[in-house]
Each structure stands twice: as structure tokens, then as C-alpha cells.
Amino acid sequence: MAAKKAKVKAKSKAKSKAKPQATSRSASTSRPAARGQSSERDLLARLKNGAVICAEGYVFELERRGYLQAGAFVPEVLFDHPEVVEQLHLDFVHAGSDVTQALTYYVHREKLRVIGREKDLVPMNRAALGIAKSVARRTGTLFAGDLCNTNIYDPADKSAIKEVARIFDEQVGWAVEAGVDYFVAETLGWAGEALMALEAIRRHSKVPVVVTFAMHQEELTRDGLTPAEACQRLEAAGADVVGLNCHRGPATMLPLLRQIRAAVKCHVAGLPVPYRTVPTQPSFMSLTDPCCGDRRAFPVGLDPFVCTRAEIADFGREAFALGIRYLGVCCGAGPHHIRALAESLGRHPPASRYSADMSKHAFFGTDKQIRKIQTDYRDKA
């Protein structure tokens, strides 16, 4: 393993110009370790004890906050405003995420090539890993490495396959160097690409691996497997947790999660997007908005489809009852969704201190201090 690691290191000699590091030491969200140190960083031990909540969808939230450009969706914010990435991680932990996942989504060689920043590949990956590790260690959350869809995978193209292998190998290498507690390989449309990601991780690391597919409108992977079949293959190849993330909202992801749960023995992951997808438009990319000539809503017109907190809570309860223990919300998730998910599982994260309490509302309150002149006006409010 050491030799392989050195080989990966040799590929990453680019000098780091920017060294964004998380600096704040006064995290308001730090919390004491709930369990012994040994299980604290052990994903599988935590899953044995109950649910693990993982906030994902960072690029969408950073776009919404004005720090990332929709389209390429590359998190250049890692250099431009590392403090914003750190705060986002802290916000999700405050809201109940058990995991701080490195923002290496779309920080791979292919995406940086598309935006003309391939030279920044190494420092940008290291920045993402450094920020996430700092937050994870301060907050007692799991520190996850992240691999994702390369967008060049083509089973018929040998040179593309070679490049995919390079992309996975080098990103795994930097994450291993950073000391991740486990790996996530996510938003994968091809079973073949998912297997390559898993193999790359297994070549360099023994930590647990979560692999999640993102299903488009078709209920088949790009290489023609049902999600249940694809997950069975990943389980057989050594994945510790398999399932789905992104693309589909709770309503159109749950039926597939049910099939996966019945098909595999290992833990199952479910991280939908918080959008009201429907059987006729089952993916968030396929949603059209009747307000605007049925224009495609993805990616910056999705607001009218956002799930309420109650809908995310319903998803959390239903998925957990099905036996799905690795839970989260992907692109479009805000901290309020993560808090609703956490509370649906009986948790009380720090952000729950501010969960809604309408008893003292100026019109709808039931508290005796609320004046009658206000409550009498309730139906006209």
C-alpha cells in the first residue's frame, strides 16, 4: 500500500499557491463525543447503533449563497472564500449532520480541465480535504472523502477508461493522505464507473466505502442494470454501504430504495434531492415549471419545487422504517432540511434550539400573553 501511495503522491507535485485553511477555533457547534473514541470515527459502528446523517449537495447551497457558478458547478470557492466552505460545513453539523464530507465533488481533473484550471487540481483537492478535516475533528463528526461522476466514462472507449482510473486513483490518494475516516463515491450513473471508483479506493485504503447511484428518468443505470442489481454488484465487490443519492426527490427515490433494501444484505444509503419530483418527471433535471411555459426548472429555477421540512421529515421516518440507515439530503438541501431529517429520527441537534414554536406567535400563538386583539384577527391574517 505504501508504494502505491507514493506513486499517487508523485503525481501531485504542483505547488500550492493558495493555502486556504480553516482557522476558526471557536466553533459554536463543537459537541462532546457521544461514544468511545474507537467507534467515534467508525462509520460501520455508528450504523450498527442507528442512523448516520450525511449532509450533501454543497455545490447547490454554495451557488444559492452566491459563491459558486451554476453550470460547471466547480467549487472554486475553495480558493476564493474558504471561510464560506468552512461555515457551510459547520452549519450542516449544527443542523445535525454526523458527517463532514470533503468538498472534492467536481474537483477532479476532468472538471478542472473544462474550466481551464487543471493546474489547480492538487491544491484545490487539498484545500477541500483540509477544511473538512478541520471541521470534522473539531465537531466529532466523521471525515469523509468524496469521489463522483467523471462525465467521461464510456465503456467502449479505452482511453476514457484509463483517464477515469487516473482521476479516481489520484483523488483517492489525496484523501488517504488526509486521513479520511471513510469514502463516499456518489452521483454515479454507470455501474461500471462505480465499480472502478470502489476498486480505486480498495487499492489504496481499507476504510469503509459508501457507493451511491444517481438515477435519471430511466430506472436503469446507464449500463442497463436496475438500481437493485447495480447495488448487488457493488456489495459483492466489497462496498460497505450502497444506495442512491441526488437526482430524485423523496417521492421517486423511495420506491427504488425499497427494491435495493430487499436486494442487498449490507447497509443502504438514501440521499434524495429536496424537490417534489413526480412519476412523470422523476428526476430534478426533468422537472418543468408550468408558471413559465413549462420551461426546464433545473438548475436555478427549482425553487417552486422545494420540499418542506415536513416532507423531508416524512422521508426520514419512512426510509428509516424501511431499514435505510445512511440518510441525508443532496443538491438543494439547506441546513433546515438536515435539521428536519435529524429531528424525524428523534435527534436534537444544536439547531433544534431554534426549531419552530408557534405558541408565542403574534397572531397564531396560544400563549396567554398573546393579546386577544391579535388572536381574534387570526382568520384575517
Ligand SMILES: [Zn+2]
Ligand atoms: Zn446532488
